[in-house]
Amino acid sequence: MIKIGPSGIGGIKEAKKNLEYIHKNKLKAAEIAFTYSTYLKKEGAIEIGKLAKKLSIDLSIHGSYFINLNSTDKKKVAMSKKRILDACEIGNYLGAKYIVFHPGFVGKSTREETYENIKKEMIFLQKYVEDKKWDVKLAPETTGKVSVFGSLDETLKLAKESGTAFCIDFAHLKARNNGNIDFKEVIKKLKGHKHIHCHYSGIAYSEKGEKNHIPIEIKEFKTIISELKKQKINCTIICEAPDTYGDAIKMQNENKS
Numbered sequence: 001m002i003k004i005g006p007s008g009i010g011g012i013k014e015a016k017k018n019l020e021y022i023h024k025n026k027l028k029a030a031e032i033a034f035t036y037s038t039y040l041k042k043e044g045a046i047e048i049g050k051l052a053k054k055l056s057i058d059l060s061i062h063g064s065y066f067i068n069l070n071s072t073d074k075k076k077v078a079m080s081k082k083r084i085l086d087a088c089e090i091g092n093y094l095g096a097k098y099i100v101f102h103p104g105f106v107g108k109s110t111r112e113e114t115y116e117n118i119k120k121e122m123i124f125l126q127k128y129v130e131d132k133k134w135d136v137k138l139a140p141e142t143t144g145k146v147s148v149f150g151s152l153d154e155t156l157k158l159a160k161e162s163g164t165a166f167c168i169d170f171a172h173l174k175a176r177n178n179g180n181i182d183f184k185e186v187i188k189k190l191k192g193h194k195h196i197h198c199h200y201s202g203i204a205y206s207e208k209g210e211k212n213h214i215p216i217e218i219k220e221f222k223t224i225i226s227e228l229k230k231q232k233i234n235c236t237i238i239c240e241a242p243d244t245y246g247d248a249i250k251m252q253n254e255n256k257s
Helices: 013-024 044-054 074-094 111-132 154-164 170-176 182-189 217-230 244-257
Strands: 003-006 031-034 060-064 098-102 137-140 167-169 197-201 204-207 207-215 235-239
Touching: 003 217, 003 244, 013 031, 013 244, 031 098, 031 235, 044 074, 044 217, 060 074, 060 235, 074 098, 074 235, 098 197, 111 137, 111 154, 137 154, 154 167, 167 170, 170 182, 170 197, 170 204, 170 207, 182 217, 217 244, 235 244
Parallel strands: 003 031, 003 235, 031 060, 060 098, 098 137, 167 197, 197 235
Antiparallel strands: 204 207
């Protein structure tokens, strides 16, 4: 089964209206953007979560942009972990399963050192979530620039070795590889997982990687969704295009066809 939905539902007042709109358009998922702050409190999160459950909409969270688990500054690492865990706590009240975030930058470290540093912090975070009994899944995301940790292989290896989930952003992988990507080969690597959390949009990029999200490319999305169905992969796909609601509906139309 493939569930599709938009990124961003707003605050309490907007969220109710937007969830009704999502349901009306037969979308089955939505991602809450905590990219600049974890703006919901416990009571509001519970209220939104109840409505989403009533409407059969699966919620997820995109965590803060301000995360670097590979920073040489211990205070920045501590604040990064706090931002992730704050999103996890509110996610638990929301009933959101996946907490998506970009784990960190390579910086002056080697890729091997970066991996080990991030892995150590991910293991800590995973244990913390388990100890708190929060019903959420940490989902480090594939990223759109080589200077940022998060190739497909790095992300899959990190999830396996730290016991977390992961998020596959198809647009990021395209930009990271300067457009030279075979989505069929990417999706083959995802076989065997019970459920995959994904992002999709169009993407503008340069030789350095992603520049910005753009409207979806229908032909490209058809290839992705066709291969996901061929490989019998259950997944959720969140639309991150500028017109996130309009393009999510277009994606859902392709999903039904």
